[in-house]
Amino acid sequence: MSLIRSSLLVGLGTIASRILGFVRDVLFAQALGTGPVADAFLAAFRLPNLVRRMMGEGGLNAALVPGLSHLRPDEAAATAGDVITAFALALLVLTGLVEVGAGLIAIILAPGFQDDGGTLALVALYTRLAFPAVICVTLASVASALLNLNGRFGATAIAPLAVNGGMIAVLIALETLFALPQWQKAAWLAAASSAAGLAQLAIVAFALRGGAVRAVAFRRPRLSPVVKSVLLAGFPALLASGAVQLFGLVGTQIASFWPSGVSWLYYADRLVQLPLSLMAAVASSVLLPDLALRHRSGEAGAVVAAQNRALELALLMTLPAAAALMVLAGPIASVLFERGAFTSSDAQGTAYVLMALSLGLPVATAGKVLSQTLFARGSLRETLLATLLGIAVTASSAVLLGQFFGMPGIAFGISLGCLAHAAAIVRSLAAVGLWLPGARLAGRLIRTGIAATIMALGLAAGLPTLAEPGAAALAVLCFGGLALYAATAWMTGALTRDDVASLTKKP
Numbered sequence: 001m002s003l004i005r006s007s008l009l010v011g012l013g014t015i016a017s018r019i020l021g022f023v024r025d026v027l028f029a030q031a032l033g034t035g036p037v038a039d040a041f042l043a044a045f046r047l048p049n050l051v052r053r054m055m056g057e058g059g060l061n062a063a064l065v066p067g068l069s070h071l072r073p074d075e076a077a078a079t080a081g082d083v084i085t086a087f088a089l090a091l092l093v094l095t096g097l098v099e100v101g102a103g104l105i106a107i108i109l110a111p112g113f114q115d116d117g118g119t120l121a122l123v124a125l126y127t128r129l130a131f132p133a134v135i136c137v138t139l140a141s142v143a144s145a146l147l148n149l150n151g152r153f154g155a156t157a158i159a160p161l162a163v164n165g166g167m168i169a170v171l172i173a174l175e176t177l178f179a180l181p182q183w184q185k186a187a188w189l190a191a192a193s194s195a196a197g198l199a200q201l202a203i204v205a206f207a208l209r210g211g212a213v214r215a216v217a218f219r220r221p222r223l224s225p226v227v228k229s230v231l232l233a234g235f236p237a238l239l240a241s242g243a244v245q246l247f248g249l250v251g252t253q254i255a256s257f258w259p260s261g262v263s264w265l266y267y268a269d270r271l272v273q274l275p276l277s278l279m280a281a282v283a284s285s286v287l288l289p290d291l292a293l294r295h296r297s298g299e300a301g302a303v304v305a306a307q308n309r310a311l312e313l314a315l316l317m318t319l320p321a322a323a324a325l326m327v328l329a330g331p332i333a334s335v336l337f338e339r340g341a342f343t344s345s346d347a348q349g350t351a352y353v354l355m356a357l358s359l360g361l362p363v364a365t366a367g368k369v370l371s372q373t374l375f376a377r378g379s380l381r382e383t384l385l386a387t388l389l390g391i392a393v394t395a396s397s398a399v400l401l402g403q404f405f406g407m408p409g410i411a412f413g414i415s416l417g418c419l420a421h422a423a424a425i426v427r428s429l430a431a432v433g434l435w436l437p438g439a440r441l442a443g444r445l446i447r448t449g450i451a452a453t454i455m456a457l458g459l460a461a462g463l464p465t466l467a468e469p470g471a472a473a474l475a476v477l478c479f480g481g482l483a484l485y486a487a488t489a490w491m492t493g494a495l496t497r498d499d500v501a502s503l504t505k506k507p
Helices: 004-033 037-056 061-068 073-100 102-108 116-132 133-149 156-157 159-176 181-210 224-239 243-253 259-294 302-327 331-337 343-357 360-379 379-407 407-431 436-466 473-494 495-500
Strands: none
Touching: 004 159, 004 181, 004 259, 004 331, 037 102, 037 116, 037 133, 037 243, 037 259, 073 102, 073 116, 073 133, 073 259, 102 243, 116 181, 133 181, 133 259, 159 181, 159 360, 159 436, 181 331, 181 473, 224 243, 224 360, 224 379, 243 259, 243 360, 243 379, 243 407, 259 302, 259 331, 259 343, 259 360, 259 407, 302 331, 302 343, 302 473, 331 343, 343 407, 360 407, 379 407, 436 473, 473 495
């Protein structure tokens, strides 16, 4: 299967999962709105959701793929079994520690709630109920990485749908069949997230054991050099691959000092994460194995070519997405979330945060794509340092800008963290001779920028038609903007015949 066709399969699964995620978040907003209970639930939900995003975007691929790609198939299968067993034992211990220390973790997640003992207690309760999902999601990610390494992407793309689908079913049941107070609804939702993670693991495990390729074989665990390297590299790989999610977590900690700040940031971040998560999943599931094989064979030129090609395609999608989110932030927040317990002032606050976050979307995407080359080389130190720099920039910028601009300033601080992270990745690539953008990449990005700008102007011109925004009118405007962008991208050469042909091209 070609790189583009594999990317399409993973991308479609990711899009479907994110669409269900939007439906889930709309129901979240309707059921919980904003305020102490919603902020407590979303602060607690950040931790397992952070792990879910990092894993869903291939957080462990960076540690697993380079090591296993060097082994014979039978040795790789046995080593994979050792890795799964080791992670399962470690995660059981970690979950036990979280269950015992949830009160302390609540303070770390939302330090702004320290003076509100009731809200802080809810954060601890919801953390205890939701954190077991981390075991299932992490093991599912390990299994997905093994499937990806063997060129099997179907289960990897489908399994995450179970998480959001299960949460939606529980939300609908809570709203239609039961009359519960908000804090109890949130408790049931936290528990449902753990159950949904178990369903995701079951789907991937079935594909792993039932396929024609023997990707894993269990035995009495051995602490082989490969297993040691994976375990030692696993934590820094997760931190490095989940850079943008960590920036959001830092922003959430700071936002907890603002009324409804955690909720506004969560809903705005969910919108930005759609295009970002799509490209991250494609990069880690499809691009990383390809780069690892090219690096192993010593094809430096091929590595640079694949990297530049992936960057072109990523920005072809995320530049217009960032422009659209910026222009349509108000109508999008209103149409998606303004109902039930979610008020018009909440929608307006979410829109301002969304505008600030969308500024960082292109550089966040570039950082996600470019970091795959460092992962393929096993350069976790450089990617980890870039992540730590981004965290430092996010924290300092968010605290400073938040004092002057409130929640939009905190969101802009996250965007600045993404910029610092991407710049550090570029510097690391340049140091080893793997940052060679060339005239083709520069020309493609200029044409993409022109097409995105024309689309943004068209959307701005159509905004007056949304005096009273509704779902149908917003959908028409969005599809009109997409059509305008596609036509402009084709005419300027940002989108080429080769791009279209590659969707059906076989190796």
